[in-house]
Structures are given as C-alpha cells and as structure tokens.
Amino acid sequence: MSTGRLAGKVAIVTGAARGMGAETARLFAAEGARVVLGDVVDDGVREVAAGIGASARAVRLDVTREDDWEAAVRAALDAFGRLDVLVNNAGIAHSAPTLDCKPDDFRRVLEVNLVGPFLGTRAVAPVMGESGGGSIINISSVQGMVGRAGLPAYTASKFGLRGLTKTTALDLGVLGVRVNSIHPGGVDTQLLREAAGGIELSTEVVDRVHAHLPVPRVGRPRDIAATSLFLASDESAYITGTEIVVDGGLIAGIPGAGGR
Numbered sequence: 001m002s003t004g005r006l007a008g009k010v011a012i013v014t015g016a017a018r019g020m021g022a023e024t025a026r027l028f029a030a031e032g033a034r035v036v037l038g039d040v041v042d043d044g045v046r047e048v049a050a051g052i053g054a055s056a057r058a059v060r061l062d063v064t065r066e067d068d069w070e071a072a073v074r075a076a077l078d079a080f081g082r083l084d085v086l087v088n089n090a091g092i093a094h095s096a097p098t099l100d101c102k103p104d105d106f107r108r109v110l111e112v113n114l115v116g117p118f119l120g121t122r123a124v125a126p127v128m129g130e131s132g133g134g135s136i137i138n139i140s141s142v143q144g145m146v147g148r149a150g151l152p153a154y155t156a157s158k159f160g161l162r163g164l165t166k167t168t169a170l171d172l173g174v175l176g177v178r179v180n181s182i183h184p185g186g187v188d189t190q191l192l193r194e195a196a197g198g199i200e201l202s203t204e205v206v207d208r209v210h211a212h213l214p215v216p217r218v219g220r221p222r223d224i225a226a227t228s229l230f231l232a233s234d235e236s237a238y239i240t241g242t243e244i245v246v247d248g249g250l251i252a253g254i255p256g257a258g259g260r
C-alpha cells in the first residue's frame with residue numbers, strides 16, 4: 001500500500017510532457033498517486049512517464065478531441081482501476097494585440113484552453129462519481145483575473161476557464177466532484193520563455209525580472225504543482241468552486257509610495 005498525501009488516488013494530468021504538467025505528475029506520484037500523463041508530444045510525455053516508473057502511464061491526449069479523452073479515461077481504468085483527479089493543465093498562448101489577432105488564432109486558443117477542459121470534465125466526472133467523487137483542477141492564469149494588453153485570446157480563455165470552474169463545481173457537487181481553479185503568475189517554463197520571444201535566459205535573469213514582486217522571484221513549476229497537490233488531496237475536501245492565485249503577489253494591488 002502506497003503512502004503519501006495522494007495514497008490510493010489515480011490522476012490524469014494534461015500537458016504533462018514538460019513544464020508544470022510534468023512537475024505536477026512527478027509530485028503526485030511522489031505523494032503516492034498513480035498518474036496518467038497526456039500530451040500531444042508523444043516522445044516527451046513517454047519520457048516523463050518512464051522517469052516516474054510503474055505508477056505512471058503515458059497516453060496521446062489532444063485535449064480538443066473527445067475520442068482522445070475517452071481513451072485516456074479508459075487507460076486510467078484499465079491500468080489502475082479508478083479515477084479521482086484531473087488536472088486540466090494543457091494550454092497554449094498567442095500574443096497579438098486585439099486588432100492583429102486573427103479569428104482563427106483566437107478560436108485555436110479557446111479550443112485548447114477552454115473547450116479542452118470542458119471536454120475533459122465531461123469525460124471524467126461520471127467515472128469519478130462511480131469512484132465516490134473526485135477533484136478537478138483547472139490551471140487558469142492571473143490572466144483569468146485581470147486583463148493583459150496583447151493577449152486577447154489567452155485572457156478570454158483563462159477568464160472563461162474560471163467561469164467554467166464555478167458552474168461545473170455547482171453542477172458536479174451531486175457526484176462528489178470538486179472543481180477549483182489555480183491562477184499562476186509568471187512561471188519559469190518554456191511557455192514563459194516563448195512569450196518572451198524565445199530568447200535563452202538563465203533562471204537568475206528571469207528571477208531578476210520578477211524582483212519587484214512581494215515574493216521577489218519568478219514562479220517555479222513546483223509552486224503550482226504543490227497547489228494542485230493540495231487541491232487534489234482530501235486536505236481540501238471542503239473547497240470547491242473557488243480560485244487560488246499563485247503569483248508571488250503580482251496582482252495583489254498597485255505598489256505605492258513606501259513600496260519597493
């Protein structure tokens with residue numbers, strides 16, 4: 001019998017080939033969970049799963065495809081016999097000011113970041129209900145709390161995901177399924193570096209860019225994984241339909257006189 005804060009639980013993590021998805025899958029497994037890792041990057045996700053070992057399985061999961069979701073749920077049940085947790089982590093960004101943002105790019109971002117978690121929720125909730133309940137964790141962003149110039153599609157998708165979280169929490173309570181959203185600020189992953197123009201930057205430099213924050217550094221994937229761990233575990237049993245901002249204080253307010 002495994003031990004840890006997620007002992008006995010089975011989780012699906014999307015976008016698990018790298019970044020915070022990979023870190024979340026590793027932390028969940030270290031805390032006793034068995035994990036199905038999904039991504040569109042086959043090699044990457046297999047490599048992360050292999051690094052975890054026998055308590056992990058890799059599947060090709062494009063979150064925009066209903067048949068992929070069905071296969072992922074089947075993989076969890078076939079390998080581990082139950083399903084308790086879903087982390088809707090997969091996401092893409094597209095930078096373009098509103099008038100330069102092409103409708104097809106806008107739709108593509110919504111399809112992955114918002115329709116994907118909706119499809120995932122529909123696929124897992126009945127199965128979780130049969131296991132006695134579960135926890136769905138939607139990785140939104142601080143751009144689900146405040147707007148950001150030049151990111152219309154991403155901001156709309158992340159606000160949408162926050163709204164979807166509230167309604168699904170209300171609809172799925174009857175199944176014993178809790179649903180919450182996490183709102184990271186800047187986190188040191190490929191996505192952040194690509195948004196910065198793909199320039200090679202050391203963590204020290206990225207930290208320096210974030211030195212004005214109350215917590216004066218960039219976020220680490222582990223900061224987000226640890227929050228997902230809490231929401232996945234029974235420690236958060238009375239928490240549903242809410243949001244946790246994990247941003248080092250980025251959107252706490254407007255720094256004023258006397259501040260740094």
Ligand SMILES: NC(=O)c1ccc[n+]([C@@H]2O[C@H](COP(=O)([O-])OP(=O)(O)OC[C@H]3O[C@@H](n4cnc5c(N)ncnc54)[C@H](O)[C@@H]3O)[C@@H](O)[C@H]2O)c1
Nearest residue numbers: 015017019020040062063089090091141184186187189191
């Ligand atoms: N890095 C940040 O600063 C930051 C801040 C706030 C929120 N977020 C959110 O956190 C989540 C994880 O971001 P990250 O920084 O680890 O990004 P990342 O780009 O490092 O990883 C994202 C993963 O999602 C996968 N993916 C993309 N499209 C997919 C699809 N259709 N189906 C399945 N997988 C798909 C990619 O292959 C990749 O492995 C995203 O939802 C992102 O929007 C990131």
